[in-house]
Structures are given as structure tokens and as C-alpha cells.
Amino acid sequence: MDTKYLDLLADKFDSEEKVVTELINLESILNLPKGTEHFVSDLHGEYQAFQHVLRNGSGKVLERINDIFKDVLTEEQITNFAALVYYPEDRLKVVKERFESKKDLEEWYVEKIHHLIHLVSYSSSKYTRSKLRKALPKQFVYIVEELLYKTDEFTNKKSYYEKIIQKIISLGQAEKLITGLSYTTQRLVVDHLHVVGDIYDRGPEPDKIMDTLIDHHSIDIQWGNHDVLWIGAYAGSKVCLANIIRICARYDNLDIIEDAYGINLRPLLNLAEKYYEDNQAFRPKKHSEQNITEQEKIQISKIHQAIAMIQFKLEAPIIKRRPYFNMSERLVLEKTDHENNKITVYGNTYPLENTCFNTVDPENPARMLPEEEEVISKLLLSVQQSEKLKRHMNFLMKKGSLYLKYNGNLLIHGCMPVDADGNMEQMEIEGEVYKGRALLDKFENYLRYAFKHKEVTDDLATDMVWYLWTGEFSSLFGKRAMTTFERYFITDKASHKEEKNPYYYLRENVEMCEKILKEFELDPGQGHIINGHTPVKEIDGENPIKADGKMIVIDGGFSKAYQSTTGIAGYTLLYNSFGMQLVAHQHFNSKEDVVLNGADVLSVRRVVDEEVERKKVRETNTGARLKEEIEMLNQLMAYRYIN
Numbered sequence: 001m002d003t004k005y006l007d008l009l010a011d012k013f014d015s016e017e018k019v020v021t022e023l024i025n026l027e028s029i030l031n032l033p034k035g036t037e038h039f040v041s042d043l044h045g046e047y048q049a050f051q052h053v054l055r056n057g058s059g060k061v062l063e064r065i066n067d068i069f070k071d072v073l074t075e076e077q078i079t080n081f082a083a084l085v086y087y088p089e090d091r092l093k094v095v096k097e098r099f100e101s102k103k104d105l106e107e108w109y110v111e112k113i114h115h116l117i118h119l120v121s122y123s124s125s126k127y128t129r130s131k132l133r134k135a136l137p138k139q140f141v142y143i144v145e146e147l148l149y150k151t152d153e154f155t156n157k158k159s160y161y162e163k164i165i166q167k168i169i170s171l172g173q174a175e176k177l178i179t180g181l182s183y184t185t186q187r188l189v190v191d192h193l194h195v196v197g198d199i200y201d202r203g204p205e206p207d208k209i210m211d212t213l214i215d216h217h218s219i220d221i222q223w224g225n226h227d228v229l230w231i232g233a234y235a236g237s238k239v240c241l242a243n244i245i246r247i248c249a250r251y252d253n254l255d256i257i258e259d260a261y262g263i264n265l266r267p268l269l270n271l272a273e274k275y276y277e278d279n280q281a282f283r284p285k286k287h288s289e290q291n292i293t294e295q296e297k298i299q300i301s302k303i304h305q306a307i308a309m310i311q312f313k314l315e316a317p318i319i320k321r322r323p324y325f326n327m328s329e330r331l332v333l334e335k336t337d338h339e340n341n342k343i344t345v346y347g348n349t350y351p352l353e354n355t356c357f358n359t360v361d362p363e364n365p366a367r368m369l370p371e372e373e374e375v376i377s378k379l380l381l382s383v384q385q386s387e388k389l390k391r392h393m394n395f396l397m398k399k400g401s402l403y404l405k406y407n408g409n410l411l412i413h414g415c416m417p418v419d420a421d422g423n424m425e426q427m428e429i430e431g432e433v434y435k436g437r438a439l440l441d442k443f444e445n446y447l448r449y450a451f452k453h454k455e456v457t458d459d460l461a462t463d464m465v466w467y468l469w470t471g472e473f474s475s476l477f478g479k480r481a482m483t484t485f486e487r488y489f490i491t492d493k494a495s496h497k498e499e500k501n502p503y504y505y506l507r508e509n510v511e512m513c514e515k516i517l518k519e520f521e522l523d524p525g526q527g528h529i530i531n532g533h534t535p536v537k538e539i540d541g542e543n544p545i546k547a548d549g550k551m552i553v554i555d556g557g558f559s560k561a562y563q564s565t566t567g568i569a570g571y572t573l574l575y576n577s578f579g580m581q582l583v584a585h586q587h588f589n590s591k592e593d594v595v596l597n598g599a600d601v602l603s604v605r606r607v608v609d610e611e612v613e614r615k616k617v618r619e620t621n622t623g624a625r626l627k628e629e630i631e632m633l634n635q636l637m638a639y640r641y642i643n
């Protein structure tokens with residue numbers, strides 16, 4: 001190694017002892033069991049349900065509580081204690097009201113602090129002290145360490161404990177400590193979080209999910225098609241922007257745009273009021289829990305039509321200037337027979353219903369009215385000026401990627417586009433042919449480029465972000481074409497079908513999965529592919545574990561809108577030193593139900609893979625990094641300190 005680096009390193013490790021201490025420290029970390037990875041996907045704005053899964057560590061917190069307390073506490077006491085660990089602030093409020101005397105409440109504090117210290121101690125057994133320290137509530141680090149480590153030195157352990165705890169209570173700090181230790185437990189139970197795509201759209205609070213993720217201690221994100229749509233909008237793609245607003249209108253979520261991100265919808269509303277009437281096909285979806293008035297529904301229907309028509313118009317020039325997107329069949333406005341209100345798509349002719357083509361000139365159907373141009377430009381300006389959106393999109397870019405290789409596994413939201421024979425699909429972009437991993441890398445480069453050049457709105461990079469949302473060889477979409485137009489205007493459901501890429505049946509085969517793992521230079525014997533994106537229909541007997549466990553699909557549908565088709569409320573995956581387990585979650589009712597009644601969501605575990613030997617940090621991504629550090633320190637040792 002260049003001695004320049006070693007000299008730099010020697011600034012930090014300026015004595016032989018420091019190098020030795022660090023080497024021993026790193027070596028001991030390598031021998032610890034690997035931390036628990038938690039995989040979630042397709043959150044779709046369902047902040048409450050996601051919070052719950054995060055706070056209960058997909059059932060891991062309850063498992064730990066049971067390990068310790070199942071013989072000393074009743075089932076009810078255990079669920080109540082679990083509710084406290086998940087939602088400490090809310091549960092404390094409820095409990096406090098139930099006590100009549102201060103003394104009883106203080107006894108309760110004492111007991112809970114004891115239990116929490118026990119739980120933290122048990123949950124941190126596979127971590128170093130320094131890692132545990134980082135997870136402790138900051139203002140109580142010293143006190144908690146006292147309680148955790150020093151008690152054995154005293155013959156009368158109980159009285160020592162009690163003295164410290166009494167002091168905490170008399171100083172009015174009990175609730176803060178209980179809250180802090182609850183969060184410490186949550187943090188210790190899961191070491192690292194993977195979000196395998198689709199944070200945005202359909203549900204009401206994606207912005208709150210983003211804030212939670214930003215605060216998370218260790219996380220990565222594999223973008224989903226819906227996330228890329230939001231990135232595209234922020235990066236200057238008007239057609240992506242029209243799509244996100246259209247989807248928000250469709251699900252009665254325009255609050256996200258207006259209130260959460262502060263984007264002014266007034267110009268769009270004015271346009272909508274001028275050109276559109278109420279239209280059943282554009283009324284918001286029914287599942288919405290909010291009570292909205294008839295008046296509001298009509299207004300949303302108008303906005304929805306206005307933005308949908310802008311979207312269809314904006315698609316046409318892109319399809320034309322990028323012939324290799326192979327999307328000419330999607331020139332729907334031009335293919336429409338405006339006189340007879342019919343359309344021929346994919347060889348079939350259908351009558352059109354519920355049309356709203358007031359702004360369409362049959363001679364030049366994709367031409368935007370100057371008012372439409374102005375509306376979309378203003379919206380884009382407003383989007384790019386939203387501070388909150390900027391923060392969220394920057395975070396998506398920083399922590400996100402199209403796919404991720406992590407501890408031997410391949411994490412990818414949608415698919416690897418293949419043909420019916422399982423060959424990687426090829427796409428020609430600007431005269432060069434790409435396929436497999438190289439195609440995905442190319443896509444990601446374009447996306448990053450578009451994000452860096454937000455002021456450019458119609459270059460290839462920006463168009464490519466939209467392609468990732470809807471193109472046939474997009475690894476995020478994975479379908480031949482998006483039939484949005486057909487779903488609004490054609491009654492015959494046959495026309496709505498979106499044909500999936502052959503990947504979605506070929507991924508049942510072990511060989512196919514092994515081939516893909518090899519494409520990413522992963523060990524096909526050890527690795528798994530982890531996908532989200534397509535709701536697993538347990539109802540119809542579909543198994544989320546495919547190809548002998550090589551393929552795991554974890555989209556069970558957090559999205560309420562999709563729960564009736566899946567039959568459950570989502571899958572998550574846990575991967576710890578003992579192996580992988582898939583967790584199926586039942587429908588999540590509400591946080592209040594958990595806080596008041598201790599009613600936790602039932603979850604069912606299935607083992608995907610068991611390690612023959614407990615997996616150590618040594619064998620993980622982190623381990624590889626630590627080994628590099630050890631190697632550098634060894635070199636420093638030889639260079640500086642050993643003669």
C-alpha cells in the first residue's frame with residue numbers, strides 16, 4: 001500500500017498500543033454472530049402498519065420477551081409489556097391513568113425498569129459493549145451501564161439496583177428512562193433494515209415513512225417503480241409528475257401533494273374546473289377511510305381527469321423521440337377514433353366510455369393547450385422548490401439503488417427482464433446493446449444523471465426515468481405495458497390485463513434463479529433473490545417461497561387497497577445468524593388497539609433457510625470491510641512499529 005495512506009492512518013493510530021487494541025477489537029467483532037437483517041417492501045404509504053412492524057421487529061421483540069418472561073408473567077402481562085416496548089409514550093399515558101395512588105405507580109415503574117434492563121441485557125448479548133452503548137438512551141448511558149454490568153460486584157445486588165432506580169423515580173426521570181429503554185430494545189432487535197421498494201403511492205402517509213427511514217440507524221433502499229416515479233418528478237420529468245398527481249387523486253391522497261409537500265394545486269384546480277365535469281371513472285377509489293363529501297368527490301374527479309389527460313399528452317412526444325422504448329402501441333390518443341369514440345389497441349377494437357377529451361384536438365391529439373403547459377410547468381417548479389420533498393428525494397438517492405448485493409443475496413424490487421426461454425432481454429439504447437446486470441447499471445446511471453440535472457426536462461436520462469416506471473424491459477415494472485388508459489375508458493376487462501414478463505413464472509425454477517445470481521457474481525449455492533412488487537396471493541394458495549427457497553417474494557400487501565387480493569397484510573423477512581425466516585402478518589387494525597388492549601398483530605413464521613453453523617460477522621458485508629481494515633492495520637504495524 002502507498003505509504004501516504006499509512007502515514008495518514010498513523011495520525012489516528014499513533015502508538016503501537018492503539019493499533020493492537022483496534023486489531024483485537026476488530027478481530028473479536030468478526031467472531032460475533034451476524035446481526036439481524038429485516039426486509040420489508042411495498043409499504044405504499046401505510047405508515048401506521050409499517051411503524052408497527054418496525055417497532056415489533058416482525059415479532060422479534062415479543063419473542064425475546066417470551067424467552068425471558070414466559071414462566072414469570074401471565075400472557076396478558078406479556079402482551080401489555082410488549083405494547084409498552086412498542087409504543088412507550090402512548091402506553092405510559094394509558095397506564096398512568098389507571099393508577100390511583102402514587103405509590104402503586106412508582107412500584108409499577110420499578111418493575112418495568114427491571115424488566116426492561118433484563119430485556120436490553122438479553123437482546124444485546126451478541127453485540128459489543130460499544131455497539132450497545134450507541135443504542136442506549138443518551139442521557140442515561142452511564143446509569144444504564146451501571147445497572148447492566150456492575151450489579152454483580154455487590155453482594156446485595158437488589159438493594160443497589162433499588163437505590164439507583166428509586167433515585168431515578170424521585171428525580172422524575174422514570175418515564176424518560178422507560179421510553180429510552182424501549183427504543184433501545186427495538187433498535188437492538190433489528191440491526192439493519194432493507195426496504196425493497198415502493199414506499200410511495202396508494203396509501204396516505206409516505207412522507208411520514210420517509211421521515212422514519214431518515215431517522216433509522218441502519219438502512220438501505222432498493223427503489224420500487226413508484227419511488228422512481230417520485231424521483232423522476234423531482235428530477236424534472238413532467239410525465240412522472242403528472243403520474244404522481246394522478247395516482248394521488250385516484251386514491252384521494254391529494255393532501256400528500258398539497259399539505260405534506262406544500263405543492264400548490266390551485267392552477268390545476270382552475271384548469272380542472274374549466275374543462276371537466278363529474279365523471280364516475282375518475283371518482284376516487286372507495287377504500288378511502290376519510291369521509292369525503294360529494295362535493296369533494298366531484299372536485300377530485302375533475303382534477304383527476306385534468307391531470308390524466310395531461311399525462312397521456314405528455315407521453316406521446318417521448319414515445320416518438322425514443323423509438324427504442326418500443327411503445328408506439330401506447331400512442332393512445334392518436335389511436336383513438338374520435339369521431340366514433342372507439343380505439344384499437346393490440347389488435348382489438350373497443351368502444352370508449354366515460355371519455356373526457358375536451359382539451360384534445362383530434363387533428364393533433366397530443367398537443368397541449370397553453371393552459372395545460374402552464375399548469376404542468378408551475379407544478380414542476382413548485383415540486384422542485386419543496387424543501388421537504390428535496391430532503392426525501394435526496395435521501396432516496398443516497399440510500400437507494402436499483403438493486404443491491406448484500407450478504408450474498410440479491411435484493412431487487414421487480415425483476416430481471418428475460419424472454420420466454422430465460423435469456424436476459426436486450427435493450428438497444430443509442431446504438432448500444434445492454435442486457436442483464438449491465439442494463440440495470442445503465443438504467444441507474446441515467447437515473448442518477450437525471451437527478452443531478454433537474455433543470456433539463458426532456459433529455460434521454462429524464463425520459464429513461466419514466467421508462468423505468470412503465471417500459472417493458474424495466475426491472476421495476478416487469479410487464480409488457482401499462483394499461484392506464486384502458487382502465488379508465490374501456491369496460492371490457494380483457495383490455496386491462498398487463499402481461500407480466502416471463503420472469504414471473506420462470507422464477508419458480510431453481511436454475512433460473514441460479515443463473516440470475518451468477519449474473520450478479522453471487523454464489524448460486526448460497527444466495528437468494530429477494531423481490532417485492534407483485535402481491536403474493538396467499539388466498540389462491542400462492543407460496544412466497546419459490547425455487548427451493550432461492551427466491552423469496554415479500555410483497556404481501558401492506559397496501560390496504562390490495563389486501564383483499566392477497567388475503568394477508570404483508571410479509572417481512574428476517575435473516576439472523578441462525579438463518580432466514582419469512583413472517584406473514586395479519587391485518588393491522590390500529591395503534592390504539594395495541595396501546596389500549598395489547599392486541600398485537602398475529603404473525604406466522606416460516607423457516608426459509610437454516611444455517612448449518614451460526615453465521616458470524618466474518619462472513620458478512622460488514623465482515624469484509626472489517627477484514628480490509630485489519631489488513632491495513634497489519635500493514636501499519638509492520639511499517640511503523642515492528643522493526
Ligand SMILES: O=P(O)(O)OC[C@H]1O[C@](O)(COP(=O)(O)O)[C@@H](O)[C@@H]1O
Nearest residue numbers: 198225226250479482483484498533
Ligand atoms: O391499482 P391501480 O391504482 O389501478 O394501479 C395499477 C397500476 O399499478 C401497477 O400495478 C404498478 O404498481 P405496483 O408496483 O404496486 O404493482 C401498474 O402495473 C398498474 O397499471
Ligand SMILES: [Mn+2]
Nearest residue numbers: 198224225533
Ligand atoms: Mn412495485
